[in-house]
Amino acid sequence: MDKRVKQTARAGYISKGAVYAITGILAFGAAAGLGSQSKGKLGVLEFLQNQPFGNVILGVLALGLLCYAFWRFYQSIKDPENIGSDAKGKGKRVGFFFSGLVYLGLAGFSAFQIFRDTGGGQQSGGGGGASSMLPQEVVPYVFYAIAIGLAIKSVFQFVKAYKGDFLDKFYLESYSNIDTRKTIKWLGYAGLISRGVVVGIVSYFFFRAADGAGSEDVKGTAEAFSFLQESSGPWLMGLVALGLICYGAYMFIMAKYRKFKDASGR
Numbered sequence: 001m002d003k004r005v006k007q008t009a010r011a012g013y014i015s016k017g018a019v020y021a022i023t024g025i026l027a028f029g030a031a032a033g034l035g036s037q038s039k040g041k042l043g044v045l046e047f048l049q050n051q052p053f054g055n056v057i058l059g060v061l062a063l064g065l066l067c068y069a070f071w072r073f074y075q076s077i078k079d080p081e082n083i084g085s086d087a088k089g090k091g092k093r094v095g096f097f098f099s100g101l102v103y104l105g106l107a108g109f110s111a112f113q114i115f116r117d118t119g120g121g122q123q124s125g126g127g128g129g130a131s132s133m134l135p136q137e138v139v140p141y142v143f144y145a146i147a148i149g150l151a152i153k154s155v156f157q158f159v160k161a162y163k164g165d166f167l168d169k170f171y172l173e174s175y176s177n178i179d180t181r182k183t184i185k186w187l188g189y190a191g192l193i194s195r196g197v198v199v200g201i202v203s204y205f206f207f208r209a210a211d212g213a214g215s216e217d218v219k220g221t222a223e224a225f226s227f228l229q230e231s232s233g234p235w236l237m238g239l240v241a242l243g244l245i246c247y248g249a250y251m252f253i254m255a256k257y258r259k260f261k262d263a264s265g266r
Contacts, residue, residue, distance in 0.1 A: 001080045001260050009071040013255035015064025016103070019044055020191075021248025027241035031234040045110050055114045062110035065103050072100030081261045095156075098149075143210035150203035157196030161189050171259050184257065187250040194243020201227055 022044045049058050074080065076097035083089045160166050166188055172181045205227075 005071070005074060005080070006260050008067045009260070010255040010258075011064050012068025012071045012103075013251045013258070015061050016068050017248040017251025017255065018061060018064070019106070019248070020195075020244050020251060022047070024194075024241045024244030024246075024248060028238055028245065031238035031241055033234075045106070045113060049113050058110050058114055062107045062114070065107035065110065069100045069104035069107060072096045072103065076100065095153075140210045143206050147203050147206035147210060150199055150206060154196045154200035154203055157192045157199065161192040161196070164189075166192065169254070169258050174259075175257075180257075184250075184253055187246045187253060190243045191247025191250040194240045195247050197240050198244065 026044065026047065045058060045061070048054055048061065051057060073096075075083075076093045079085075079089075079093065083092050164185075167185060170184055172184065175181055
């Protein structure tokens with residue numbers, strides 16, 4: 001695989017890790033009573049923009065997310081690691097493509113935030129949610145499709161953690177340091193399980209919104225944390241937040257230690 005593609009993928013993993021780690025930190029602070037509210041991915045981008053040199057930070061993060069989106073599209077279309085074209089392989093590659101779309105959207109939102117903050121854009125006064133752009137009779141089916149997709153993604157996170165096949169990307173036997181092996185394993189397990197919990201709750205919100213045929217019940221990551229806190233108290237929310245911090249750290253480890261297998265199998 002081309003060295004530049006690998007470097008692009010590693011930059012993407014770092015940016016994705018930053019988004020998840022900051023999401024987890026803000027949510028943990030909210031659970032501990034140190035902040036007013038938790039924030040989802042979009043809220044994290046806005047939070048970063050409000051920091052000193054926020055637009056610079058946001059611009060770097062946007063480039064990194066763009067790198068991650070490119071890597072996902074590259075995996076989906078070029079199949080550099082020979083995932084295959086059987087049913088399982090196609091399913092994975094389709095998943096990579098949609099993952100690329102999500103992170104391309106995050107990168108675009110980051111760029112929009114910078115553009116708006118520097119006076120290049122104006123906020124429109126009216127307009128509703130995304131669902132108002134669709135015929136009302138179609139909205140429930142769109143929400144059901146999103147809910148099912150998120151539910152599958154949630155289950156996939158748990159299955160991935162249960163099987164432990166995510167560790168295959170690291171070739172752990174090549175590392176002599178046992179602490180490195182343990183760190184990779186446990187950060188991966190904690191992160192995948194926590195991510196599965198949060199995505200599952202967001203899926204539930206979309207199912208509920210589909211039943212009501214409206215957008216008022218559509219929630220994101222921040223509301224998923226609020227749901228956890230309200231239904232189970234701050235302890236479970238804090239544990240899940242710590243798990244997402246672990247997932248962010250796991251992405252950083254992916255950037256450093258992940259092995260890229262060539263299509264030839266090497």
